Amino acid sequence: MKVTQPKKAGHSDVTPISLLRRLGRISLLLIAVAFVFVIFVFLTNPVVVQNASRDLEERWGEEFRELDVNLAQKVIIAIGAYLRQAKEGIPEVPRLIIDVPFREMSRVYEKRQEALEKGRLIQGPDDFVRGEIRFRDRTIPIKMRLKGDWNDHLYGLKWSFRIHTRNDEQIMGMRRFSIQNPSTRGYQSELLFFKILDRYGVMRPRYDFVEVTLNGESMGIMALEEFFAKELLEYNRRREGVIIRFDESRVWEAADSPYGEAVGWGGAFDHYGNAKIDAFGSGKIAESEALTKQYVVAEGLLRSFVDGQLKASEVFDVDQLGAFIAISEVFGSWHAVAWHNLRFYLNPVTLRLEPVVFDVTLQDRFIGIDSVINDEPMIAEILSDPQLWERYASVLRELAEMYSDGSLEEFWREEEEEPFRLLQTEFRLLAPFPLDYLDERLKSLLERAATHEAATDKTRRMYHFAQKEMFVYPVFLNLGLSGNIDDLQLTIETAIPRDVRISKVEWRSPEGREPVQATAPGSEMPLYFPARGIWSTGKRFSVPLLAPPDTGAWGLVVTAGIKGRHWVKDFAVSRVYPALKAVPVPGSTLGAQLAAHSYLKLVEPNVLRIEGGTWQVRESLIVPKGYSLQIGPGVTLQFAADALLLSNGPVRLAGKAFAPIVLEPADGKGWPGLVVMEAGARSVLEHVVVKGTTSVVTDAWTLTGGVNFYASDVQLSNCELRGSQGEDALNIINSHFELLNTVIDGTASDAFDADFAEGSVKGGGFLNIGTAGGGDAIDVSGSRVTVIGTHFENVSDKALSVGERSELDARNVTISSIGTGAASKDGSKLLLSDAKISNASFAGLTAYIKKPEYGAAEIVAQNVSIDSAETPVLVQTGSRVQLDGAEQETRDVNVDALYETVMRPGLRR
Template sequence: MILKGNNLKKIQIPYTWLFGFLGIIGLIYFINSRDRDKQHPQESIVCDAENTLDKQFVNSGNKFSNSATQSSEESYSGNYSSKLDSKHQYGMSYVVESPTPGTRYHVKIKRKSKNSVHSALAINLDPISAGYKQSSTPTHIDKNGWETLELEFIIDDLTHVNKVSIFPYLINDKSVAYFDDLTITINPLTPYRDLNHTQLHLYLDHKALNKLNNKRNKALSEGLLVSADDDWVKAKLTEDDNYGVDVKLRLKGDWTDHLRGDYWSYRIKMPSDKTWNRMQTFSLQDPSTRSYLDEWIYHMALDKVDVITPRYGFVRLIQNDKKPVLYAYEEHFEKQIAEYRNRREGVILKLSDEYLWSQRMLNKQEENPDVFETSVTNSDILPFGVKKTLNNPKLKEQFVHAQDLLNAFKERKAKAAEVFDMKLLAKYFAITDIFDGGHAFVWHNMRFYYNAITRKLEPIGFDGFTENGAFKVYNNLFFGEFKSGIANNNWSAFYNYIYKDPEFNKYYVPALNKYSGDLFINELLQEKAEEVTKYEKLISNYTATNYSLDKSKIRKRARLINKNIQPRDEISIKAYRDSKNSATIDVSNYHPIPIEIIGSSNDKEAINSDAIITFVNSNARNQPPQYTTIDVDASHRFIHYRLAGSDDIFYSTIRKWRHPENLISRYEPYQKPVIPFQEKDYSLTDNQLVIKSGKYIIDSPLILPKGYTLILSEGTEIDLRNKSYMLVYGALRSIGHAESTITITSSDQSAQGVTLIQADKKSVLAYTTIENLNTLEENEWQLTGAITFYESDVDMVNVTIRHNHCEDALNIIRSKFNISKLNINHTFADGFDSDFCKGSLTDSYFHHTGNDAVDYSGSVVDISNLRLENIGDKGISAGEQATIKANNVYIDGALIGIASKDLSSVTVTDLDLHNCIQGLAAYRKKPEFGGGIINVNSYTATNVERLTQNDDESRIFLPQKEN
């Protein structure tokens, strides 16, 4: 027996009689509809609180109670409003006696108050069981503080209502609120019976109701509904005027939103020889639990692209003697679901959530901690209809193989393409993305049909929405966005494993592109327009709202996805070529979804059609980029790419350098010291490494992490060989004596210097010689000093630095220093280079420098008693807004004695110049600065070819000669 779609007896009726009969029926319907519209035209009832009569507000012949609330203190229009306070809790009220069935009432009112939640607009139907509504939330707020409250309700054809009361009132009688311009608009509706929609009658006896009620109460107390085999009760189901059928039913749903009020969600099982609407098992539930038509249109979209989805629709339901209500029906996972979608009967799989819900129920108890819940990785794989499957050898065999397939994928032992029908899986993900049905992606909502012909699993799409609408699984625009990256849990890892399969993306990307386009969306909405209109009316009548499917939201989301998946020139793909003539390049996909590399060229528009198409996965969000190596013509400057399946082609310039590498430099601070000395030669206590007095040959680096201090004992001699070096993220104490000095040298002249970085204590060097050293140099890390102090304050006395093989003998950067009796000689280039420092240099002697003797940039330094001889370039060089005060300076043999450039200032007293090409020079060197200044208080000059030279922006001031 089929309750719906029965074959009817063929009765022959003369066509002339048939047409005449239909014409009469149509005429009668037209006249009745016209008369009804005349009886109930749209009308508006307004109370503006301006006029009163016999203790009532009056306006246009309509009367409203509670005129004692009239007040001139505030008004939205006119001079008066209705003031509610502790004396008057109810405002202007209107009563509709014996309201006409088939009418819609839209009510709005203006309100002004300090607290919106303390007052409301209400509608009360008599009897109370017919309904009650109220709202305190404004739909609009004017600049002057007046708010608009709105309510809507429907008197349908099937509900008897004696009267309707409409009124504003105070929720908190200690507050004050003003109401004005109550407006009631009455519209006639299409009669509900004209919707021509199926009506089911469900009859439950007292025993069945008690059992269901007990199960419901338990679920409400525990917060979850956990189904059991003994939950089923007997009932009788009747469609319209057909004979009733004995059925079994139980409560359904996981959360208690399915059990609210008097209308619960059911799973209904028909007898084995009967169906309803060609379904043997189906669910009935409140349409709001799946967000009304949002779920329905999602099913329609899946069906349109041939993805299996349960039949889903809406039906009127009368349970026992209750009033009719609207329910959604949904097909359950029986053999009919495949057959209806033109597949052969096959096993349907699910990932069992039995333990998940059991544990969640325990976790909701206060004394129970929130402990482990099962996940997709360790969930059980079960068939629907276990008993039927096991009793059928063919189905059992299919199940075992299908189980193995799904399990192999869960355990990452099989690729997605080996387990699933890739085309259908891609369509399922694309449609779910576009229609925002993310709740379907929750792992325990997944269902799979095993196709015994292809021996692959097909997805079954359903349960895309909750009562709150779209369910956000992730915060991505669409679920495929950046899914080729690293997963943070087993659930996302399951999906990432799908998205990492290039075979999947070959179908997913074109599907996402196609189905998010206007053509598909508009075609679907046009095809379903008549059903949408019918269901909108149906839902509106039962929810007392002006419900409509938000088609603009669907279009907006589809367009947003379509817009964001389109690649962009020069942005979506980054390409790098390590060397100029290399035929190999590395590409990285910065686009949110995979992209096809289709060729290269020397022209943005022309493409090498002989190139092999390469599929490049997207980079993971918030993860380092990944690179794919491909071969192209070594002379080509552009790479070309597209979305899979798209004709639109994009390009990026091939960069002429290698891609960034995520390398940890060997010079980054170590967690533990690296000590190349034998244990007997040092002590390490309280982060102080003490090198005992002695002679040492070191052929590997000494590295101390932050917070350590290196102490060299007097008389120590260290020979750094084999490019070894000293790198200390702390202070250096090298304090010798005149009779027992300390020496750091490099007999093979390969040592890479001594470097101090960001020391938390001051370094001290005395009676120390540093010679034959180069500087730290490794790939991009290249320093300039044989000994370098960076953000590390230092004091020096009686220190000698000589025969260095790098740019600076001594380089101090962003530090404070106090140096006396410093001897620098026979340098490769500069002697003492100070950048952005503050310090003093006294009683020092520099000679035979390859370039500048003293080069101070951005520093403030006091100099006294400085002797400079045989200098390769400038004796003292001040740059980048340096300030130098010098006293008693002797310079013999330099290209330029003193130079001040780029907003620097040099003030010198007792300057003695000998054998210089140019004595004093001031100028601007860098365009972002200005000129330099030199103030000379006293000087002598012997054998100086040119005493001063300055540009127009610079000044040199000499003392006036006495007459």
């Protein structure tokens, strides 16, 4: 008889082979489920279907190659995203519906086909086509063109476009922007990099995601990127100014030649020292005297750095540029710091160049330990300046510490959640951006930073200087016309590794008149110039010129050729501005200041002091960085007409009611005023009387205020500002402030202008404002301000002017004999309570739009009386005013006409 033994607990009769078979069947089942899911996702995404084979490769293939996540993880992520979408719905996203007429769109198709055949997009001046965008409840006229250097911007149906609005319209506060496939900017990573920049105050364009339809066909989710224009500066809380760049067009021209590989990228023109400098919006700059003045300084500063005449710390904003380079280094973004992608804004107050970062392209980052510094000679040159290096190393250490304690990844994931969730609705297999590559990278970077190694190698990126006679160069020389009509100069610098011969320099007329020799009689031709060396910026020569004929339009043309060849080319010469020989903002040393001002004493290691008495200030009194200034009661400083008080540290002017401090012009006519810049600590002015300021106006530097605080917190208590002759008596920018019982009296134009500031005005008064024909008492832009218990009287324009997305809360104020009591404009909000407005020659309250990019304005007024006003309340259609709970009637208002008549600009530019 067969006896069967009972099975022991835990024992199984499953053999290894059967187990493997079961696992195999389960694996096949899982693969089948995953495959079905992927196919389902594909078929339920109409944009993927529309974009067909090339877009499929771009969208799926690139994801597999770019992201450090394997296929199994991708499928799990996709399933999770799909289930989450089913539960929570699709995130809201702005929608742009673009309509372009058939004939116009045909030109776009032709341009795209040309780019696909040539391998890249070559843009021309006539590429723009007209159309319109429907956005929310508006239809906005536009012009647009294809954009992007390479054809990744043209694959599938997700083509990249540059879009300009027309008729002064805007979309989401922008007049110029681009839309592009999110893959061209690394999906969510571009936005996340920008969020890191925001923490350090570094400028960048707005960047977001939108849903786009073009002529009825869905393009799906596109990345929207702001272009370089005034609105970008406003978004970054900067004043209007100029943005400059290195012109890379010569590289592309060389690359398009038959021998492009040798003379294009990696060739003679692929270097910041061999590139022209130009500006965005050059047409607008040419129409503005103020912007032209700024451009001359901006180009001169950048050229002085390229030529080695000024140090990086004298040209650039140290904090912002050092932080930008460090952030780029940490994340391996070589593309952001490439010379041809660098953009710089000239801060009109500091006259330093600030970086404007774009096109980070983290999908093509350095993942290993390679340094982006060594890959770009200009960055290495910048970091050879000790101040820039110290800032770079400091931010590098800070980011490394954040990564070590987990706060960097926590911040990154928190910011990533919303855009990642949105992108996953279309890019199903998209994964979170990996940060684990930072482990090894940060360790290596910290080791190099400790030895200052990375900034010393400026020659790693070697250039191919062609040695074959057959190579063609688009230009031979860097040419520039400078000077005034009585002292014209032609600057000449060889641009190629060849000796160059100039055979003619002529003035030529577009009307076909006989050319006129531009060089002085007796000048020997031809002129020969030596070949450019590998790493030199080229030796620059200057040739004096004769003035062109008095009548007609004449242009300067140089005829040149490569030495040893018979053929020559004509090159038109444009105007350039020379490198600056010195920093445009006045500077000084402690020793020089002590020697120049006998009354100035060093009382502590970093404290300068002026004690009682009346002192003549015959030249500018400058407090160097790292020092503070104290002035005691009873001091009177009488300034020469061109002498200002400029402090790079905090000031404490401590007067008394019976012994005030007086700052006044020596001749009784005027002096530039007080400037405190980036002080690093709060300044205090008590019982100070400032008289007769005219504001700073030099060939290079213009400030609007007689008293100026920039990035410097301040308290003014029981002060008086009288007889200001400039645009603003007081201008506070990017600072926190308190005005306590302070009086501003007798100004030619505005009294107090707050730009991107926060603070309060308590008590005090604004009297006799705008005697030159126009002026506001309090004018705020991009600011948050509280006004309590203040008196306004005899103001030629507006007592309270709230603009450019500001918030102002005014309580218990009295306003009389004014043009307008209170105005809210351009996305601003004014809260006004317990106020009396009387004798308004134009309006008691008004709300309107002057700058469409900001949107509508509003006023909420409670317990406000308005007596003897030509128009008690004026509300432009779209804005609102609520008075004691009642909505006021709106109407169409011609704002331009207002500013040409009743709201006169006075001295405002």
